[in-house]
Amino acid sequence: MDNLSSASKNQELLLRMEGISKSFPGVQALNDCRFELCAGEVHALVGENGAGKSTLMKILGGIYHKDAGHIYLEGKEVEIHSPHMAQHLGVSIVHQELNLMPHLTAAQNIFIGREPRAKIPFVVDDKTTNQEAERLFHLLNLKLDPTIRVADLTVAKQQMVEIAKALSFNAKILVMDEPTAALTDTEIEELFGVIKQLRKNGVGIIHISHRLEELKLISDRVTVMRDGKYIDTKRTQEVTIDQIISMMVGRTIYETAPELPEKPSEDIALEVRNLNRGKALRDVSFQLKRGEILGFAGLIGAGRTEVARAIFGADGFDSGEIYVKGRKVHINTPGDAVMHGIGYLSEDRKRYGLTLGMDVKENVAMAAMKKFLNWLGWVDFKKATTRGQEMVKALNIKTPNLEQKVQFLSGGNQQKVVIGKWLTADTEILIFDEPTRGIDVGAKSEIYKLLNDLVHQGKSIIMISSELPEVLRMSHRVVVMCEGRVTGILNAGEATQESIMKFATMRSEALLATAQ
Amino acid sequence: MKSETKTVQTLFRSDAMQRIMAFGALIVLAVGFSLASPYFRTFDNFVGILLATAVNGVLGLGVTFVIITAGIDLSVGTVLTFAAVMTGVFITNWHLPIPLGILGGVLAGALAGWINGVVISRMKIPPFIATLGMLYATKGLSLVISELKPIYFNDTPAFREMAMGSILGKIIPGFEIPNAVLIMFGAAIIAHLILSRTILGRYTFALGSNEEATRLSGVNVAGWKTAVYSLCGLFSGLGGVLMAARLNSAQPALGAGYELDAIAAVVIGGTSLSGGEGSILGTIIGAFIISTLTNGLRILSVPQEWQMVVTGAIVVLAVYLDILRRRRS
Numbered sequence: 146m147d148n149l150s151s152a153s154k155n156q157e158l159l160l161r162m163e164g165i166s167k168s169f170p171g172v173q174a175l176n177d178c179r180f181e182l183c184a185g186e187v188h189a190l191v192g193e194n195g196a197g198k199s200t201l202m203k204i205l206g207g208i209y210h211k212d213a214g215h216i217y218l219e220g221k222e223v224e225i226h227s228p229h230m231a232q233h234l235g236v237s238i239v240h241q242e243l244n245l246m247p248h249l250t251a252a253q254n255i256f257i258g259r260e261p262r263a264k265i266p267f268v269v270d271d272k273t274t275n276q277e278a279e280r281l282f283h284l285l286n287l288k289l290d291p292t293i294r295v296a297d298l299t300v301a302k303q304q305m306v307e308i309a310k311a312l313s314f315n316a317k318i319l320v321m322d323e324p325t326a327a328l329t330d331t332e333i334e335e336l337f338g339v340i341k342q343l344r345k346n347g348v349g350i351i352h353i354s355h356r357l358e359e360l361k362l363i364s365d366r367v368t369v370m371r372d373g374k375y376i377d378t379k380r381t382q383e384v385t386i387d388q389i390i391s392m393m394v395g396r397t398i399y400e401t402a403p404e405l406p407e408k409p410s411e412d413i414a415l416e417v418r419n420l421n422r423g424k425a426l427r428d429v430s431f432q433l434k435r436g437e438i439l440g441f442a443g444l445i446g447a448g449r450t451e452v453a454r455a456i457f458g459a460d461g462f463d464s465g466e467i468y469v470k471g472r473k474v475h476i477n478t479p480g481d482a483v484m485h486g487i488g489y490l491s492e493d494r495k496r497y498g499l500t501l502g503m504d505v506k507e508n509v510a511m512a513a514m515k516k517f518l519n520w521l522g523w524v525d526f527k528k529a530t531t532r533g534q535e536m537v538k539a540l541n542i543k544t545p546n547l548e549q550k551v552q553f554l555s556g557g558n559q560q561k562v563v564i565g566k567w568l569t570a571d572t573e574i575l576i577f578d579e580p581t582r583g584i585d586v587g588a589k590s591e592i593y594k595l596l597n598d599l600v601h602q603g604k605s606i607i608m609i610s611s612e613l614p615e616v617l618r619m620s621h622r623v624v625v626m627c628e629g630r631v632t633g634i635l636n637a638g639e640a641t642q643e644s645i646m647k648f649a650t651m652r653s654e655a656l657l658a659t660a661q
Numbered sequence: 662m663k664s665e666t667k668t669v670q671t672l673f674r675s676d677a678m679q680r681i682m683a684f685g686a687l688i689v690l691a692v693g694f695s696l697a698s699p700y701f702r703t704f705d706n707f708v709g710i711l712l713a714t715a716v717n718g719v720l721g722l723g724v725t726f727v728i729i730t731a732g733i734d735l736s737v738g739t740v741l742t743f744a745a746v747m748t749g750v751f752i753t754n755w756h757l758p759i760p761l762g763i764l765g766g767v768l769a770g771a772l773a774g775w776i777n778g779v780v781i782s783r784m785k786i787p788p789f790i791a792t793l794g795m796l797y798a799t800k801g802l803s804l805v806i807s808e809l810k811p812i813y814f815n816d817t818p819a820f821r822e823m824a825m826g827s828i829l830g831k832i833i834p835g836f837e838i839p840n841a842v843l844i845m846f847g848a849a850i851i852a853h854l855i856l857s858r859t860i861l862g863r864y865t866f867a868l869g870s871n872e873e874a875t876r877l878s879g880v881n882v883a884g885w886k887t888a889v890y891s892l893c894g895l896f897s898g899l900g901g902v903l904m905a906a907r908l909n910s911a912q913p914a915l916g917a918g919y920e921l922d923a924i925a926a927v928v929i930g931g932t933s934l935s936g937g938e939g940s941i942l943g944t945i946i947g948a949f950i951i952s953t954l955t956n957g958l959r960i961l962s963v964p965q966e967w968q969m970v971v972t973g974a975i976v977v978l979a980v981y982l983d984i985l986r987r988r989r990s
Contacts, residue, residue, distance in 0.1 A: 208877075229879035244877050246870035248937035249863075257867055258878040260860055267859040 156183040158220070159349040160205075160318055165214035167200055174200045178214070178375045180368055182318060182349040187340060189352045189360040189381065192370035193393055193585035198353050199241070201370070202320045206238040207231035219317075237311030241322040241583075243303050245295045252278035252291035255310040281309040285339050299446060301332035308339060312348075319343060320351045323583070325359060329444040329611055330646065337363050355585060356612070357386045369393055390586055409437035409621055413471060414605035415487070415574050417456065420465030425451045427629045429465070433574065433607060436600045440620030441609040442645045448629040449609045450492065453576045457489040458482045469574070483512060488567035490560075492579035492609070498563040501552035505544050506533030508551050508562050512570035536565035540595065557588025564595060575599065576607040581615065593619060613642045627651050679931030679983055680943045687950050694957035701960050708838060710949070710956050712907070715845040716741070718948040719900040720923035721930075722852040723774070723893030725944045728927050729856075730868040730889055731936025732788040735920050736777060736795035737897040742916030743799040744770040744901025749812030749911035752820060759820050766905070767898035773799055774894015778887030800917060807913040814909050824906035841903050848899060853941040855892070865889055869936025925972065926951055929979040950975070 160182040167175040175197045182188050190198050203209040205216065207225040216223055218234055225231050231238075245254050252275045253260075261273040278291035287305055295303055304324060311319050321340075325333045340350060340363060352364055360367055361381060369376040369392040376392050412435040420429040425448050433439050441449045454460045456467060458476040467474055469485045476482050482489070491497035499508055510517050510529045517532070519525045533547040540561040544554055551562055560580060567575055577596070581589045596619060600606060610616045616623055623640045625633040625648035633648035695702040720737050727734045748766030751757045757765065773795060780791040814820045823840060830837035856862035864885040867875040876882045900919075905911045928934065929950055930943025951972060958968045 227879075228877050232879060240877075244871070244874035246867045246874055246937070248866055248870040253863065253867075257863070257875065258880040260863060262860075267861060269858060269860055269863055 156185060158182075159184050159186075159218070161215075161217040162201070162205065163215045163217075165201060165204060165216075166212045167204060167209060168212060173373055175204075175211075175373045178370065178373070180351075180375070181378075182351060184317070184347045184349050185344050186366065187344055187350045187352055187364045189354065189364035189367040190370065191354065191357065191360065191367060191389060191393060192376075193587060196370040196393070196585075197373040198370055199322060200373075202238060202322060202351065202353065205231070205236055205318075206320065207236075208238075232314045232316075235315060235317035236320070237314050237316035237318070238320040239304065239307045239311055239322065239324060243300075243307055245303055245306060247296035248294065250292050250294055251289060251298070251306045251309075254295055254306055255281065255291075255313055277313070278309065281313055284312065285309060285342060287339070299332075301328050301335065304328070304336065305339065308343075312343070316348060318349045318351065320353070322353045323355065324352070325354060325356055329649075330613065330642075331444070331650075333359065355583065357389055357586070358614075360389075361386065393586060409434040409600070409605075414469070415456070415607075416468040416471075417452070418466045418468070420452065420455055420462055420467075422451065422455060422460065422462040425629050426455060426462060426465075429626075429629070429631055431624050431631060431634060433605050434621075435573075435605050436603050437621045438596060438600055438606045438608055438619055440616040440623040441607060441626065442611075442613065442616045442623055443626035443649045447626040447649065449626050450578055451629070452626070453489055453578055453607065453609060456482065457487060457576065459489070483570055483572065486571070486573040487576065488512070488570060488572035488574070489576045490563050490567065490578060490580060492582060494556075494559050494563055495552075498566075499551050499559060502550060504548045504550050505537065505542065505554075505562055506530050506547040509533045509536050509565045509569050512566050512572075516569070532569055533565075536562075536568065539568075540565050541591065555585075555588070557584045557591065560584060560588070560592060561595070573603075574605050574607070576609070578609045579611065580608060581610070581612070613645060616640075616645070617642065625649050678986060679979075680940060680946060682982060683930055683943060683946045683950065683979070687946055687953060690950065690953050690957065694953070694960065697957075698960045701957055706956065706960070708842075710952050711842040712839055713952040713956060714948050715839075715841040716900050716904050716907070717919065717922045717926055717951065718845045718945055719848050719896055719903060720919060721926040721944040721948050722848055722941060723896030724920075724923045724927045725852070725930075725932055725939055725941055726856065726865050726889050727788070727893045728869075728924070728932050728934060729865050729936060729939040730886065731872070731934075732781065732869075732886075732889070733924070733934075734774075734777065734792045734890065734893050735789065736773065736792040736799060737893065737900075737923050738916045738919030738921075739796050739799040739803065740770050740773045740894055740897040741901040741904060741919055742803045742911075742913060743773060744898040745905040745911040745916070746803045746807045746812065746901075746913055748902050748905050749814070750806060752817055753812050753814055759817060759823070762820070763823070763902050766902045767895060770898020770901055771891050771895035774897065775887060775891040777894065778890030781890060782883035782886040796917075796920070803913040803916075807911065809913060811913065812911040814905070814911075821906050821909045824903050841907060844899075844903060848896065849941055849945050852896070856941055861885065861888055861892070866937060869933075869938075871937075922951060923948075925976045928976055931979075931983060933983075934980075947979075 158181060162180040165175055165178040178197065178201055180201065192198050200209060204211045205225065207227045207230050216225060223234060225234065246257065255278050256274050261270040261277065262268065263270040275291045282289045285305065285308065289302060289305065295306060298306065324336060328336060343350060354360060364381045366378055367381050367384065367389060368378040369389060371393060413432050414435045415433040418430050420426050429452055443449050451460065455462045456476065458478045458481050461477065467476055474485050476485065495501060500511060506529045509532060517525050517529045530547055536542065537544060537547065542561045542565065543558050551559055554562065581592055584592065596606060608619060617640060621637050623635045623645060624631055625635065625645055627649050632651040635644060700706060720741060724734055724737055744766045747769040748762050751765040752759060752762035777792050777795050780786050781788050825839050825841065827837045827839055829843065856865065864875065864880055867880065868882065868886060872882060926947035927944050930940065930947030932939025932943060954972060954975065955968050958971060
């Protein structure tokens with residue numbers, strides 16, 4: 146870390162992009178953008194959602210074709226027509242949504258498309274494939290079995306496989322599109338270890354992230370984009386996070402949540418007793434008070450989402466009891482959960498939260514369709530439109546009109562539509578799973594404010610989050626999970642990042658023994 | 662110790678478990694029918710089951726590849742008919758030498774498969790629709806080419822001998838297993854090697870597991886997909902030749918519905934319709950389950966209509982067991 150500031154001085158310029166423009170039907174995605182990268186440099190690329198970061202990188206990766214501009218690799222101008230060509234030129238991208246084949250092994254994934262061949266035509270040399278993968282893992286200081294199926298790896302390890310794959314192309318430029326979005330703090334540390342190793346080998350790294358704190362830790366320079374335009378490039382050491390944010394949003398705001406909501410009442414809104422499901426959930430018990438935000442912290446795979454899905458009736462469970470307002474309830478389907486006033490906002494909004502191809506008002510009405518039916522059983526669109534308008538106004542959803550298909554909204558506005566949907570269904574208990582994942586800074590603080598408003602109105606909220614600062618700022622109490630168990634429940638006052646991590650890594654002895 | 666645990670885990674998690682269950686089911690069926698009827702356990706009946714499996718087994722081989730890519734091929738039954746008719750045209754009408762006629766029949770199937778592949782991968786027509794189109798097209802073509810009449814191979818007894826004779830019987834007297842059965846097992850071994858050892862096999866799994874990722878890895882997705890459907894057509898062609906040889910005639914109206922048996926065999930064998938998983942061994946076991954069931958029920962005088970009902974139930978049950986197993990792990 147000490148020599149970060151000197152990393153890009155007097156170093157070989159690997160990449161220069163100039164005057165890059167790109168438009169899609171109806172949108173000018175990029176307008177006269179530039180970017181440069183030196184060997185051995187970690188260059189952060191930041192901007193709100195829709196600022197054009199991913200588009201710029203997809204042009205570099207040969208996935209999109211630029212309308213105008215020039216790309217120079219090591220001083221020579223190049224035209225990158227395809228992902229294949231980008232790889233040959235030494236540009237590799239680790240995409241936000243991992244591009245792996247879950248049914249194939251780690252080694253098979255790394256060498257897909259260029260399998261080492263045996264002497265017989267068309268036959269794959271699996272031994273060499275595995276050895277080569279092993280060698281790559283060794284270069285990255287990773288302990289990983291090349292013959293393990295990718296589906297059986299954690300997200301973090303899958304990402305390492307992607308990086309090993311990128312490395313195997315002798316990549317000179319590695320683009321990482323939000324590599325830490327799904328990782329926990331320890332995993333991020335591991336990733337940063339790998340990045341440092343790569344940088345030592347002279348690889349230039351472009352790092353796209355919404356987590357600005359981590360940019361300070363890992364990057365040499367930072368380039369800010371906004372609305373498809375290049376804003377500025379700064380040495381990371383010379384700017385503050387607040388300065389970066391104000392460049393991103395074009396105005397000065399602070400990435401701070403509103404004041405912690407006032408103390409909840411003592412009424413119990415939801416109680417879960419001894420919930421069990423296979424290995425995923427073991428004896429999970431907790432209480433949620435009315436008007437409370439109960440944070441759920443833990444590593445990926447700790448079972449937080451599983452708890453949420455079990456309460457919501459999405460997965461079912463083997464044993465355990467759920468009480469809503471003191472009354473025992475039987476929840477076997479999401480429909481039951483909604484009936485008992487429980488709403489679930491999935492971490493994967495696009496897959497589980499929204500009907501992307503439908504418009505704003507239809508999505509808002511979706512969970513409470515019955516309310517919008519007239520006496521013939523037809524949907525009363527006037528009613529739905531009125532409700533949609535109310536929600537757009539109340540939640541400050543930025544959409545040209547109610548007939549806009551939600552797939553064209555930004556991440557933050559999509560999240561607001563999901564919230565509007567559950568508010569329409571009049572749910573008293575809302576479970577937010579990673580509510581701010583992939584959402585830009587400005588929209589984040591709006592979501593926080595919304596959560597705050599909701600508990601003021603007497604709603605009770607379970608908030609699952611992998612961002613510890615968010616959990617600490619936004620919860621009255623924090624439930625920490627590890628390997629399907631609740632390992633600790635902390636009050637906001639006594640919780641710190643350290644204490645949460647201690648509980649989050651509290652593996653049981655018995656489990657450790659079987660794992661070995 | 663560690664590797665042992667891993668092996669056990671792998672066994673329970675992977676589709677190997679489905680194959681073991683399928684194999685167990687086959688044994689249970691065979692033992693059950695043997696106890697129920699003395700005729701079932703005769704050698705002749707055993708040969709009958711093998712022979713009944715041969716064509717469906719060969720068809721299933723190609724379908725396995727297609728389903729692993731998360732695709733489907735509805736045309737294998739009528740492509741089989743088409744290949745049989747073409748073989749008849751080549752051997753009986755054109756008097757080509759038998760080996761050439763066989764090759765022509767197999768290639769006719771491969772051609773149909775290739776067209777499927779091109780339509781699916783280049784024109785981006787969903788496999789269900791593309792192969793449904795091929796189903797109708799080959800059904801019609803078979804009738805047109807044969808002028809609605811069976812083509813017999815009466816002048817070329819060697820053609821029938823190729824499938825129905827028994828090389829094994831000559832080596833081991835009394836062990837008269839028809840060549841068609843050996844051909845099926847030979848084709849299965851080749852298919853297994855292609856699936857597990859070659860790039861075509863690797864890309865078959867990759868396509869079914871994550872097609873977009875495969876494309877972004879620089880793999881010529883359209884080309885390999887076409888290859889998979891061509892291979893499926895080729896196996897259908899081989900099935901057609903075997904069928905023609907067994908019946909000593911190319912029957913232009915036979916073959917429709919065979920695709921369902923083939924798909925059923927593949928699914929019972931543990932190949933996932935959502936792609937990325939599957940095996941040749943499973944398909945062969947699946948094909949045997951279907952033919953053993955059909956054979957046994959017939960011996961027990963269960964009407965053919967009810968045999969179909971049972972087969973249908975078995976297919977659904979097999980998939981349900983697979984879902985239960987996945988949910989647990």
